Amino acid sequence: MREFIETMRKAGLVVDVREPVSVDMQAAKMAAGTEKLLFFHNLEGHRAVMNLTASRTSLSLALGIEEAKFVKTLADAKFDGTVTESGTLPMQKPDLSKIPIMHHFPKDAGKYLTSAIVFSRWDGVENASIHRMQVLDDHRVAARLVEGRHTHVMLKNALAKGEKLPIAVTIGTHPAVTFASCTRVPTGMELPFAAELMGGELNVKRCSNGVLVPDAEIVLEGFITAELTEEGPFVDITGTYDPIRMQHVIEFTGMYTKPDFIYHGILPGGDEHKMLMGAPYEPKIFKAVAxxxxxxxxxxxxxxxxxxxxxxxxxxxxxxxxxxxxxxxxxxxxxxxxxxxxxxxxxxxxxxxxxxxxxxxxxxxxxxxxxxxxxxxxxxxxxxxxxxxxxxxxxxxxxxxxxxxxxxxxx
Missing domain, CATH: 3.40.1670.10 (UbiD C-terminal domain-like)
Structure with missing residues (x-):
């Protein structure tokens, strides 16, 4: 992600915010006013970015694809990148209070992780997808798992055998990995697709629960449990509030952060949210219309x-x-x-x-x-x-x- 931030900086698409900024709606309001990448140097004592890929131009830069050829190139993807495992991650006790997690809108149920990619592993298959997560305490969140989607299906299979679903969450990942995790790909092919987008190869590390993760500023490992709790309300893609639902609790058992980590937050209903929701479907529609x-x-x-x-x-x-x-x-x-x-x-x-x-x-x-x-x-x-x-x-x-x-x- 850091390399991409510098690419954006060279393109004149970064705004450095050096004054102190609050996680309580202030950062969210600032992100709503621009498509440019906001680099907060003091988000309650931490570094953070928003609007990482809030425009077609920035997403094209992230994927290394000419903007005019963006959809056609992605429609021709082969999902054949090479994923190479190299070592394990050193984990410490999880403590979400050490991360500048944001409260975005007045009626939100609380602080939410919005850019977090959930890597889940079951029966030899690994999936990657983004799920919003409401912070419950220093080591637990409630995750919105859409019924019928791959993470939800894997969880049901695990629970049917009396087990919890092993997962790892990354925050501050290269945008190509984020884009791949938002794309409907053949089962278990998110990481190979990310590798293809990044030039053909992607290095990953193994967490103690067996889940593979790419380079990230923050990694949280743990399990999705059978426990249910209220999640929401929370603003979704239309800018309106999603209702309260009963959702599964994730328990984190380990946490890794780079010493000077850069947090990544996505504004709910904002331009980056819209790009990551819509752009992955454009190649699919392109192929169908073709x-x-x-x-x-x-x-x-x-x-x-x-x-x-x-x-x-x-x-x-x-x-x-x-x-x-x-x-x-x-x-x-x-x-x-x-x-x-x-x-x-x-x-x-x-x-x-x-x-x-x-x-x-x-x-x-x-x-x-x-x-x-x-x-x-x-x-x-x-x-x-x-x-x-x-x-x-x-x-x-x-x-x-x-x-x-x-x-x-x-x-």
């Missing part, structure tokens, strides 16, 4: 919470291609709510361009698809009690054969 037409780019927009709205750029060869692209996008990312398909001359990253396409190339009764009674995102406040929602697809492309009528004046 099966029905020529796709040029896919963007999950920040205005759509980085998760609910997609703009798909295509090159049409038949008049129905845009509608096929809409259906493919919905199938690839079932949490999508609205999809807009545009032509090659429209920049999908520019909301003004996309709105222009909707204004000048959409005839409502012909170009808008409304699909009712389908499963959407549990994060959407509009979701009905039965878990269903309404999806809308917008064909904002030119009518084939009439391109001259839509051509924009240029110099």
């Amino acid at each position: 099966g029905v037409t020529v796709v040029k780019n896919v963007v999950l927009t920040k205005g759509g919470c980085g998760y609910l709205h997609a703009v798909v750029q295509i090159r049409k060869s038949t008049q129905g291609d845009a509608k096929n692209a809409i259906m493919a996008a919905f199938a690839a990312h079932t949490s999508l709510k609205h999809v807009v398909v545009v032509d090659e001359d429209i920049d999908p990253c520019n909301p003004h361009e996309v709105e222009y396409a909707i204004a000048t190339r959409v005839t409502g009764d012909r170009d808008i698809m409304v699909i009712t009674g389908v499963r959407g995102s549990s994060l959407d406040p509009c979701q009905l009690e039965d878990g269903t929602n309404v999806k809308v697809g917008v064909d904002a492309t030119m009518v084939l054969g009439r391109e001259a009528d839509f051509s924009r004046a240029t110099w």
Whole structure:
């Protein structure tokens, strides 16, 4: 992570904050006002960063991929990097009070770890994913484990055998590892994918409970237990409060920190949260749309919470291609709510361009698809009690054969 911070600094994308800053909402408010990386030199006596990858530019720098080729390159990933084990980590007694964990919003249930990657290991398979964690005391947290996701499935398998699930948590990890942990990859391939993104190889160390972890500023090892406790409320991707749920307790048994560690916090509902939620789905949508037409780019927009709205750029060869692209996008990312398909001359990253396409190339009764009674995102406040929602697809492309009528004046 430190090497990446210096890369960002050379690109003029780091703001050094040298005055004392509080973990009680002050740092969160500051991060909400910029896309630049904030480097806190005195976050209640510690160093910390926020907005590590809060923009497409910073994420492209982190992964070493040209911004214009970002989605296409990731869509071609092979998940074939080499993971090399080299030694073990020296652990000490865990003490979460030594870490500048933040309280982000007034109605949050307390302090939360938001950038923590959970590496879990069961039956020879290792998974990596990010889970928010509410601090309970100096060695326990309550983790939001989405039902049916890999960590939750592994936990259920462990508990069914009367055992706790071994895990290790990293904070302050290279953004490529964080991105890989946010991506839906073949089972157990998060670390090989991270290795691929980092040039082909990734070194890891083994914790005393058997879990492998990459280089990080902070590592916490322990177990997810059968114990349940209230978790929440907490702000999620839409900027609205997630409700209180009964969630599993993680007990930490060991802790490692670099002597001068740099803490990494992600602002809930902020730009980095949106990038890490949405960007990993863009290659998946790209590949799905490529099966029905020529796709040029896919963007999950920040205005759509980085998760609910997609703009798909295509090159049409038949008049129905845009509608096929809409259906493919919905199938690839079932949490999508609205999809807009545009032509090659429209920049999908520019909301003004996309709105222009909707204004000048959409005839409502012909170009808008409304699909009712389908499963959407549990994060959407509009979701009905039965878990269903309404999806809308917008064909904002030119009518084939009439391109001259839509051509924009240029110099």
